[in-house]
Every structure is written in structure tokens, then in C-alpha cells.
Amino acid sequence: MTLDLNEIRQQITNIDRSLLKLLSERHRLAFDVVRSKEVTQKSLRDLEREQQLLKELIEYSESQDYQLEAQYITDIFQKIIEDSVVTQQVYLQKKLNDQKGKNIRIAFLGKKGSYSHLAACNYAIRYQKQLIEVSCNSFDEVFHKVEKEEADYAVLPLENTTSGAINEVYDLLQHTELSLVGEIAYPIKHCLLINGESDLEKIDSLYSHPQVIQQCSQFIHKLDSVHIEYCESSSHAMELVANLNKPNIAALGNADGGRIYGLNVLCSNIANQLNNITRFIVIAKKPAIVSPQIHTKTLLLMSTSQQAGALVDALLVFKKHNINMLKLESRPIYGKPWEEMFYLEIEANIHNPKTEIVFNELKEYSNYLKILGCYPSEIIKPVSLDS
Numbered sequence: 507m508t509l510d511l512n513e514i515r516q517q518i519t520n521i522d523r524s525l526l527k528l529l530s531e532r533h534r535l536a537f538d539v540v541r542s543k544e545v546t547q548k549s550l551r552d553l554e555r556e557q558q559l560l561k562e563l564i565e566y567s568e569s570q571d572y573q574l575e576a577q578y579i580t581d582i583f584q585k586i587i588e589d590s591v592v593t594q595q596v597y598l599q600k601k602l603n604d605q606k607g608k609n610i611r612i613a614f615l616g617k618k619g620s621y622s623h624l625a626a627c628n629y630a631i632r633y634q635k636q637l638i639e640v641s642c643n644s645f646d647e648v649f650h651k652v653e654k655e656e657a658d659y660a661v662l663p664l665e666n667t668t669s670g671a672i673n674e675v676y677d678l679l680q681h682t683e684l685s686l687v688g689e690i691a692y693p694i695k696h697c698l699l700i701n702g703e704s705d706l707e708k709i710d711s712l713y714s715h716p717q718v719i720q721q722c723s724q725f726i727h728k729l730d731s732v733h734i735e736y737c738e739s740s741s742h743a744m745e746l747v748a749n750l751n752k753p754n755i756a757a758l759g760n761a762d763g764g765r766i767y768g769l770n771v772l773c774s775n776i777a778n779q780l781n782n783i784t785r786f787i788v789i790a791k792k793p794a795i796v797s798p799q800i801h802t803k804t805l806l807l808m809s810t811s812q813q814a815g816a817l818v819d820a821l822l823v824f825k826k827h828n829i830n831m832l833k834l835e836s837r838p839i840y841g842k843p844w845e846e847m848f849y850l851e852i853e854a855n856i857h858n859p860k861t862e863i864v865f866n867e868l869k870e871y872s873n874y875l876k877i878l879g880c881y882p883s884e885i886i887k888p889v890s891l892d893s
């Protein structure tokens with residue numbers, strides 16, 4: 507006898523609601539955990555506990571014959587643990603830094619629906635704030651809004667897993683007095699968006715931001731000779747396409763943004779890489795204080811002398827002090843042909859006295875050294891079960 511699909515779906519809905527209730531209870535426990543850790547000053551992350559928890563859950567599931575794959579259990583609980591860690595981090599950071607009240611003004615590139623806008627919304631939600639949107643036409647303007655105190659924060663893309671570094675933002679960081687205070691990893695899901703009905707064969711013009719065009723290059727190559735129209739942002743592109751209202755013109759952007767402009771999705775997941783993620787940075791006028799209990803990153807700006815091995819000597823300071831370097835980028839220095847400015851992202855908290863010793867040593871090997879900011883790592887790396 508086959509069961510009625512509607513009845514099965516009702517059972518699924520009921521189970522999903524019970525799961526949600528349990529997830530909410532677990533989420534609330536994160537606040538108890540962090541309050542207890544405030545007293546003991548323990549690190550928020552305890553990798554041994556996470557490993558033990560995952561191993562025990564897999565063993566328990568096997569002993570009960572639940573028929574759930576170990577990888578499935580691991581994936582789900584890593585996501586749950588990530589929520590717990592982020593909840594605890596936000597709790598501590600709000601206590602240390604929050605002076606801005608319920609509303610925060612965030613400057614970002616583009617209009618409503620741009621990826622920067624979506625990342626800004628994400629940041630505001632994470633910190634339980636009401637977002638006041640400060641929409642800008644260029645990265646330069648985004649920086650200026652915070653410098654002129656017309657915005658409390660700016661959210662800017664720094665790198666993407668497909669197209670790499672956003673050089674313009676790196677260059678602007680060279681000349682700013684603002685500080686990096688946070689980061690957000692936002693999944694970028696590009697779609698081909700059209701007005702009303704159309705099909706792919708009819709599309710001969712694509713509108714979007716150069717970064718988006720680059721990230722979808724393989725999809726675009728497969729189309730027959732399309733004209734590319736570069737726009738200030740993907741949201742400008744979506745708005746233009748909505749106003750032009752022609753069956754041969756499409757925008758590349760995200761589905762949520764498209765909805766704002768009344769556009770329909772013709773093709774989804776069109777980025778060269780399925781795992782297309784942009785790391786956004788959050789900048790503010792005042793540096794952030796980061797709790798020593800949080801996994802922290804620091805971004806440094808450094809130039810070295812033009813002598814052989816100068817950069818290697820500087821980097822050896824990190825090795826000597828067992829500081830992990832996460833990223834090394836270089837950009838030209840304006841007015842000094844062939845000289846490079848280095849951007850170093852390290853796992854360190856500038857409020858730790860040990861870090862000060864490291865920076866003092868680093869100064870011996872550099873011509874110029876500046877701290878661009880110290881911020882909680884909001885990219886929570888899942889614990890490995892193999893170690």
C-alpha cells in the first residue's frame with residue numbers, strides 16, 4: 507500500500523518543526539556557554555571537544571542503527587557548531603565595542619540588491635542591528651562616507667574564490683586611516699536575469715560589473731558573440747535591464763537582487779566555480795577591540811628594502827614566533843615604479859603583548875609597517891576528524 511504524498515509531507519513538516527525547535531534550544535545554550543567562558547576566560551573554540559562531540563555522534567548513530575552516513579552527520583553538526591561559535595563571538599564583541607545603538611549606517615557599493623548590499627544586510631543581522639543603507643557609486647565613495655562620518659561602517663569586497671583579489675580595494679586600503687574591524691564570507695550565486703519571458707538564444711547583450719563578468723567567463727564563452735556592457739555594480743546592471751525591458755538584454759546578478767527589480771531567473775549557478783564565495787571586509791573609523799578568547803586575524807601593510815631576501819627575512823619573524831600567515835598580497839606603490847606594498851594577513855591579536863614584540867622585530871626588516879586592522883575571524887574552519 508502506498509502512502510498518500512500529502513500525508514508523508516505533513517510528517518516531514520512536523521519533524522522539521524521539531525528539529526527547528528531543538529536547534530533553537532541549542533542556539534540559546536551558546537549564550538550560557540559564552541557567559542560561563544567570560545568567567546573562566548577560556549577560548550571560545552575548543553577543537554578537542556568538537557572532535558569528541560562529532561566522533562561520539564557518529565558512534566551513537568551507528569549503535570542505534572540510524573542509517574545516517576558519517577559525512578552527513580559531520581556536515582550538519584559542523585554547521586551547528588559554527589553557529590554556536592559565531593553566536594559566542596558576536597556576544598563578546600558587542601560587549602566590547604558596541605556604542606552605536608540599534609541602528610547602523612553601512613556604506614556599500616551599488617544599490618539595493620548588490621552583493622555588497624546583501625553582505626551588509628548579513629552583517630547587520632548578525633549583530634542584531636537595523637541597517638540604514640548608504641548606497642555608493644564607487645569604492646572610493648564607500649571609504650569617504652565613513653571618513654566623513656556619514657556612515658558608521660563600510661562593507662567592501664576584498665577577494666573572491668574565483669576571480670581573486672579586488673585590487674581597487676587593496677589600493678584604497680593603502681591610503682586610508684580607517685580600520686578593518688570585521689569580515690564576512692558571502693556565497694555568490696550568479697544568475698542570468700531577464701525581463702519577463704525570453705530564451706538564451708535571443709540574448710545578445712549582457713550587463714554587469716566587471717568582476718561578475720570575469721567570474722562567469724566560462725558561461726559567457728559558450729554564448730554566441732554577446733555584447734558586454736560593463737556597469738558600476740551588478741545592481742546598476744539589474745536596474746538598467748529592468749528599465750530597458752528588452753528580450754535580448756540580460757543582467758548577471760543574484761536572484762534576490764533580481765527580485766527587487768522585477769527580473770526573472772533564466773539560468774542559475776553560472777559562475778565558473780560552484781563554490782564562489784566573496785570575502786567582504788568591514789571598516790570603521792575606530793579600530794575594534796577583539797577579545798583574546800576569539801580566533802583573531804590582523805591585516806598588515808608592509809614594504810621592505812629592495813635588497814635580496816628582504817621579504818624572506820621579514821617573514822621569518824612570523825616563523826620564529828609561530829604565527830601563522832594566512833595571506834600575502836602585493837600591489838604596486840604609486841609614484842615608486844617596481845616597488846611593492848605587501849599585505850599580510852596573520853593569525854594574531856594586536857592586544858596580545860607577544861604580538862607587539864613581533865611587530866617591533868618586524869620593523870627592523872621593513873621600511874614601512876602599518877596595522878590595517880585586527881578583527882574576529884568570522885570564517886569558522888570546521889574541525890578535522892582525522893587529526
Ligand SMILES: O=C(O)C(=O)C[C@]1(C(=O)O)C=C[C@@H](O)C=C1
Nearest residue numbers: 539550551552553555556587590
Ligand atoms: O562546549 C563548548 O565549549 C562550546 O563552546 C560549544 C561548542 C558546540 O557548539 O558544541 C562550540 C564551540 C566549541 O569549539 C566547542 C563546542
